[in-house]
Each structure stands twice: as C-alpha cells, then as structure tokens.
Amino acid sequence: MGVEFCTAFAREGAQVVLADWSEGSVKVACETLASRGYAVHPLVIDVADENTVRPAFDRLVRELGSIDVLVNGAGIRPVGVSLDQPLADFEATLRINVTGVFICAREAGRHMLVQRSGSIINIASVNGVRGVTGMAAYCASKAAVISLTQTLASEWAPHGVRVNAILPAQVETPMIAEQVGAERVRREERIPLGRYGKPAEIAAAACFLASDAASFITGHPLALDGGYLAFGFRPAVTPS
Secondary structure (H helix, E strand, O other): OHHHHHHHHHHOOOOOEEEEOOHHHHHHHHHHHHHOOOOOEEEEOOOOOHHHHHHHHHHHHHHHOOOOEEEEOOOOOOOOOHHHOOHHHHHHHHHHHHHHHHHHHHHHHHHHHHHOOEEEEEEOOHHHOOOOOOOHHHHHHHHHHHHHHHHHHHHHHHHOEEEEEEEEOOEOOHHHOOOOHHHHHHHHHOOOOOOOEOHHHHHHHHHHHHOHHHOOOOOOEEEEOOOHHHOOOOOOOOOO
C-alpha cells in the first residue's frame, strides 16, 4: 500500500518522501515509482527509533520547507494462537505498529503545530474494533492506533492539525498473500461487497483525508471495508 500512497500523492503534485527501514525495499519502491513517472525522496529509518526519526524529519523540513501530510503505514502482523505467541513477537508488533506511529506523528506534529496546519493519516484496521483469533498482537496494536488517533486529534485540533485513521479490511497486499483457496472464499463471503479492497482505493481515501475537502474531519476512524463492520449475517436468499 505504501507504493500506492506515494503514487496517489505524487499524482496530485506533492513532493513525496518514501520511508522504510530497509534500504533495499526503499530502492525497489523508488524504482517502481520512477517507472510510473514519479520521482520521490528516499528515506531509510526505523519508525520506532526516535533517535533516527527526529533528525530525519528535521532534515526534511530544512530541505523541502515543510511536512504537510504524514501517512503512518508501517506495520507487521504475526499470526499465531495467543498461548503459543512469543512475547518478543507481541512486543515487536506494538513497537512498530504503535510506538512507530506515535514517534512519527509526534515528530511531524512538532513542525505542523508551528506552521498551524497539517494532516496525519494513521493506517489502523477493522481488526482494531473486531477481534480475530490468532492475531492478538495485531488487533491490540490497531486498537491502540485508533485511540491514539483520537487523542492526538483532540490535542492538536486547536493548532490546525488534523489526525485521522483509516481502517481497511482485507486488501490485496503481500501481507495477506497466504489467504488462498477455501480460506480466501470464507473471508470474501464475510465482506458484503464480496471482494478484497485494492491498495489504490486505500490511497484515494488517504488523499481525501489529506485534502481541503476533509478540512472539518479529525479524530475519525474511516472504515474502508466493503461493509465488513456493518455485516451481521448473510441469509441464503436471492434478491428478486
């Protein structure tokens, strides 16, 4: 989804910075964007290390002039039943999915509050409001992101900075590539629209939340889920 976020914002004319912890991943992503006709600024950071994030964001402001939009999209999703999940996996998930969001939002917020404008979009999940077996760490982390979003939005609204969250359901990304066959069918049946989302659809929502069209929206968890959260049950009835 990160590449689609960059593509969508670059298409709108933004100066885009693409960040990842892996230099190789940054290089591949930048090459992908270049093949689409977009030049972006590469940035290699560990989102959960404030000692690298703060100087990196300070440098971006010096070089580019401002940080106007931040999309917090880094995340991991270990799968396994709770009784067997190593504590290290649980803590690593919270470190990247929650601490990383907090640090990056805080460091971008320092600059946004001074300029009295800015939009932060945190990528949470429908699993932040619906539990799923085998994903205790992930669900807990995404619930924390939603709560953090609402708190930061409340604190920073008087300074002109908006903070919102996007809650995707299943989206066609490598993270869910293992969902095939009967498992894929089962999950699609749980979504009223009957399909997984597309990364470009999530990116379009991020662009909307960053735009002036969303100038009165803050602290909002926006579900992009094909109706997943609204779903009760699917009766065996064919509409006439």
